[in-house]
Amino acid sequence: MNKKTYAETFDRTAVVWRTGTRTNGGGNCVEVTDLPDGGFAVRDSKDPDGPILFFTPGERAAFVAGVREENLL
Incomplete structure (x- = not known):
């Protein structure tokens, strides 16, 4: 599912933040x-x-890799 689809169908009350x-x-x-x-x-x-900002699995992986590289995690 792409970001636009999430933005159009996402129910912010149906998830745990x-x-x-x-x-x-x-x-x-x-x-x-x-x-x-x-x-x-x-x-x-x-x-x-x-x-709400939506991040794909690939963006999540890149974020985590960047944080690890900077020793922030």
Whole structure:
């Protein structure tokens, strides 16, 4: 499923959102949920009805690889 299809059919209330584990406690954090195809979606915890960013499985793998390369994970 591509990003446009997710954006058109995604039910933000039908998934479990997780808050980032490195949240600073000041309200500036993101929430993430896994998608059925192995991708993930991200939203601003302060604006749960606002925009959602969708990432494909390939984008997820590239993100994780980049974080590991920078020793952030």
